[in-house]
Amino acid sequence: MSQEKSVSFLKLFGRLFRILWINDKRYTIVSVLLCAAGGFATAANTPVKQYFFEAVENLSSNNHINLVISLGIFWGIFTLITLLIQGMSDLVMEDLGVRLGGFLGRDVNRKAANLAPVCYEDNKILDSMNQAYKGVEQSKEIIQIFMMLAAFYIPYFMFFSVYLYRIHPVLSVGIVLVLLPTLGGQYIRTRYYTGLENRVAPVRRKMEYYQACIADRENGKETRLLGAVFFFRELYKVSALMFQKESWKTERKSSLVELGLRLLSLLVYVMILGLMYQYLIRGNLGIAAFAAILTSIDQMFNYMDYVGYYIGDISTYISAVTNTMAFMELPERKGTSVELSHYDIEFHHVFFFYPGSKKPVLQDVTLSISEGETIAVVGENGAGKSTLAKLLLGLYLPEEGEVLLGGWNTKEISPDSVFQKASGVFQNFQRYKMTLRENISISETDCGQEELKLNQIVKEVNLEEKSEGLPKGIESMLAREFGGSDISGGQWQRVAIGRGLYREHEMIVLDEPTAAIDPLEESRIYLQFASLSKGKTSVIITHRIGSARLADKIIVMDHGTIAGVGSHEELLENNMVYRTMFEAQAQWYQ
Numbered sequence: 001m002s003q004e005k006s007v008s009f010l011k012l013f014g015r016l017f018r019i020l021w022i023n024d025k026r027y028t029i030v031s032v033l034l035c036a037a038g039g040f041a042t043a044a045n046t047p048v049k050q051y052f053f054e055a056v057e058n059l060s061s062n063n064h065i066n067l068v069i070s071l072g073i074f075w076g077i078f079t080l081i082t083l084l085i086q087g088m089s090d091l092v093m094e095d096l097g098v099r100l101g102g103f104l105g106r107d108v109n110r111k112a113a114n115l116a117p118v119c120y121e122d123n124k125i126l127d128s129m130n131q132a133y134k135g136v137e138q139s140k141e142i143i144q145i146f147m148m149l150a151a152f153y154i155p156y157f158m159f160f161s162v163y164l165y166r167i168h169p170v171l172s173v174g175i176v177l178v179l180l181p182t183l184g185g186q187y188i189r190t191r192y193y194t195g196l197e198n199r200v201a202p203v204r205r206k207m208e209y210y211q212a213c214i215a216d217r218e219n220g221k222e223t224r225l226l227g228a229v230f231f232f233r234e235l236y237k238v239s240a241l242m243f244q245k246e247s248w249k250t251e252r253k254s255s256l257v258e259l260g261l262r263l264l265s266l267l268v269y270v271m272i273l274g275l276m277y278q279y280l281i282r283g284n285l286g287i288a289a290f291a292a293i294l295t296s297i298d299q300m301f302n303y304m305d306y307v308g309y310y311i312g313d314i315s316t317y318i319s320a321v322t323n324t325m326a327f328m329e330l331p332e333r334k335g336t337s338v339e340l341s342h343y344d345i346e347f348h349h350v351f352f353f354y355p356g357s358k359k360p361v362l363q364d365v366t367l368s369i370s371e372g373e374t375i376a377v378v379g380e381n382g383a384g385k386s387t388l389a390k391l392l393l394g395l396y397l398p399e400e401g402e403v404l405l406g407g408w409n410t411k412e413i414s415p416d417s418v419f420q421k422a423s424g425v426f427q428n429f430q431r432y433k434m435t436l437r438e439n440i441s442i443s444e445t446d447c448g449q450e451e452l453k454l455n456q457i458v459k460e461v462n463l464e465e466k467s468e469g470l471p472k473g474i475e476s477m478l479a480r481e482f483g484g485s486d487i488s489g490g491q492w493q494r495v496a497i498g499r500g501l502y503r504e505h506e507m508i509v510l511d512e513p514t515a516a517i518d519p520l521e522e523s524r525i526y527l528q529f530a531s532l533s534k535g536k537t538s539v540i541i542t543h544r545i546g547s548a549r550l551a552d553k554i555i556v557m558d559h560g561t562i563a564g565v566g567s568h569e570e571l572l573e574n575n576m577v578y579r580t581m582f583e584a585q586a587q588w589y590q
Contacts, residue, residue: 038085171275181268337414
């Protein structure tokens with residue numbers, strides 16, 4: 001077990017160092033050399049002091065005053081250079097840690113973007129992602145400690161041990177005996193804190209969510225209106241107490257072990273001082289060497305304490321950074337890169353389960369959508385409409401059965417191939433804190449902004465007129481936090497639809513993005529949508545039967561199954577589920 005942990009420890013350092021090496025080789029080399037030079041120079045300070053003390057000791061007999069002065073000046077200059085190197089090394093190490101955090105954070109973001117979208121429905125993967133970002137924050141601390149241990153303290157202790165060995169072998173053995181309890185204690189801390197991080201990650205994610213419910217700009221207003229601040233505060237308090245309880249249990253165990261081992265180190269330290277005194281009395285150790293070692297040994301033991309603290313810090317950070325590396329190993333969704341020539345869609349006996357669920361959201365779904373058709377999907381809440389939309393767009397992959405897009409199985413082709421000419425607008429669309437121009441053009445960043453097309457889309461979704469929320473028209477900032485203003489929910493829905501239409505597409509899905517728009521305005525937008533998407537595969541998911549009537553055909557969903565397919569008239573006559581929905585909604589307008 002010890003061997004396995006040691007290999008894992010070194011492997012982690014190797015991976016972090018490799019990230020630095022690949023991204024900034026020259027700076028990494030300079031950092032290592034500076035740190036190593038600081039270690040050797042610090043250790044070399046002891047023999048330099050010894051030579052100076054010996055010269056002072058022999059001054060009365062030899063009268064070599066010039067030699068003493070020269071050695072004193074050399075010692076002073078050497079000490080000054082050593083301090084300068086140490087200062088530069090500390091500065092470079094700090095900067096190296098910041099660089100690593102940037103490199104690793106970029107890689108984690110890239111990994112998160114390449115995971116299959118359904119992973120965001122899995123609480124275990126969300127916990128893993130939370131741990132990964134926590135590890136990014138702590139990776140800079142880890143690499144600084146690793147580099148200091150490998151490039152500064154190891155050279156220092158090696159040089160100092162050789163120096164003591166040449167004076168007397170037992171002294172160098174004493175250093176090892178002092179260092180072993182320190183390393184053993186921190187090994188135990190590492191094991192304790194690895195388990196702690198795995199236990200508290202879900203609790204920490206809950207704490208962050210409860211805090212957002214209280215203080216976040218998006219959630220805070222409703223929380224206060226409902227009088228729910230106390231409710232979320234109590235949930236946060238309970239989670240924080242759980243977090244603190246787990247942390248305290250781990251800290252208490254590791255501290256007791258560390259205290260015992262430090263007492264052992266102290267005993268060895270006293271023994272070394274006793275041995276040095278004995279060697280001095282017997283004449284095995286000169287006064288100059290005794291003075292040099294005595295003035296340096298406190299520094300050496302302080303450095304050992306630093307090593308202990310550093311390894312202790314590693315034990316608290318290593319599990320988070322290890323989880324970051326584990327997150328980086330999660331499988332990504334891949335597939336063959338193809339160029340789709342048409343956008344016919346076929347579902348063959350499709351079943352879909354959300355992660356951790358034993359009940360299928362979609363079951364035995366078979367349907368066909370021809371290229372260029374406008375399809376409406378209707379059904380009660382929970383019927384599986386939104387899940388169907390995500391399968392249509394290739395965001396999700398079926399557990400059983402197959403979805404064919406342009407004749408290609410979505411399980412076999414790359415996500416880029418699926419998404420290259422697809423667009424969608426969802427119920428929970430993003431409200432980017434940027435200008436109106438950026439909010440719309442962000443859907444097609446590869447080819448730059450097309451001004452004529454952008455202005456046309458803004459006009460089509462009725463956002464071109466300046467208003468209180470859009471004082472600068474298309475250049476208006478849609479965020480109070482950045483000096484802009486808020487717009488209404490209905491305007492935001494127009495922005496989202498405009499974003500979906502601006503993207504170059506051969507297939508587009510609107511998944512109930514018009515809930516905040518009145519039925520007449522919704523019908524107008526959908527008619528414009530149908531006109532703009534003419535000749536392209538278009539799917540409108542809605543709970544309003546009136547909006548569904550503009551489609552070429554309507555798909556009725558009920559409890560995850562296809563309950564009917566046909567025109568409005570055909571379904572009204574032959575489909576009980578559709579007729580019941582129509583009659584219920586008709587009463588709203590009577």
